[in-house]
Amino acid sequence: MNAETASGTGPEPDVLDAKRLTADPELAADFTASAHRILADLVRGGAPLGWVDPPPADEVAELVDRVLRAARSGDGALRAAYAGGRLIGLGYWLRYARPTNRQHADLEKLAVAPEAHGRGIGRSLTSALVEDARGAGIEVLTLDARADNTRALALYRSLGFSEYGRLPDFVAMGGRRYDKVFYMLDFRENGQQGQQTEPRT
Numbered sequence: 261m262n263a264e265t266a267s268g269t270g271p272e273p274d275v276l277d278a279k280r281l282t283a284d285p286e287l288a289a290d291f292t293a294s295a296h297r298i299l300a301d302l303v304r305g306g307a308p309l310g311w312v313d314p315p316p317a318d319e320v321a322e323l324v325d326r327v328l329r330a331a332r333s334g335d336g337a338l339r340a341a342y343a344g345g346r347l348i349g350l351g352y353w354l355r356y357a358r359p360t361n362r363q364h365a366d367l368e369k370l371a372v373a374p375e376a377h378g379r380g381i382g383r384s385l386t387s388a389l390v391e392d393a394r395g396a397g398i399e400v401l402t403l404d405a406r407a408d409n410t411r412a413l414a415l416y417r418s419l420g421f422s423e424y425g426r427l428p429d430f431v432a433m434g435g436r437r438y439d440k441v442f443y444m445l446d447f448r449e450n451g452q453q454g455q456q457t458e459p460r461t
Contacts, residue, residue: 273342273343273349275341275388278327278328282328291324291340291347292317292320294347298350299311300314302373305374308406308408308438309371327354330354336353336365338352339351339385341376341385348372348381349373349384351367352389364398370382370385370386370412382415394447399448401421403416406441417443421445426440426442
């Protein structure tokens with residue numbers, strides 16, 4: 261995952277859900293290509309998004325289609341951040357496929373365009389996705405991240421996520437090894453309730 265904490269100024273982005281995104285023909289038509297641009301640029305720069313090399317356009321198109329279908333069926337949520345009509349970030353969660361785990365969901369990817377880093381886009385996207393999960397009745401929202409992605413991990417902690425485990429030296433990238441860190445946000449009555457614990461900066 262790639263996320264940025266808020267350190268810049270400027271207008272808030274317009275954070276659209278899947279329904280609003282697909283209701284706008286112009287945005288919907290351009291979304292897949294714009295998402296591919298962001299993901300490819302980030303991976304090219306070494307961002308921990310699960311790819312070693314920039315993903316091909318058809319792979320991103322397949323991913324977008326799968327997430328949009330899940331969002332329509334209530335099995336996922338997509339958020340897209342726009343500034344001046346340009347896509348600058350996206351993120352999504354999906355319910356777990358296993359029947360015994362479908363009350364939970366995993367925040368699988370969060371990506372902010374390099375030119376939009378430092379503007380709080382990652383926080384806006386994550387906050388919206390957390391509220392989507394809460395509204396969908398998700399019990400536990402999970403995510404995993406590379407341990408050196410310290411800014412993203414700090415953001416997740418500030419939004420109520422807590423670490424529940426890690427796998428040492430699990431991720432191999434560029435000849436180096438990194439821990440894989442697992443975070444959770446428990447919406448159940450005896451859980452953390454997803455409350456923000458640090459103010460927005």
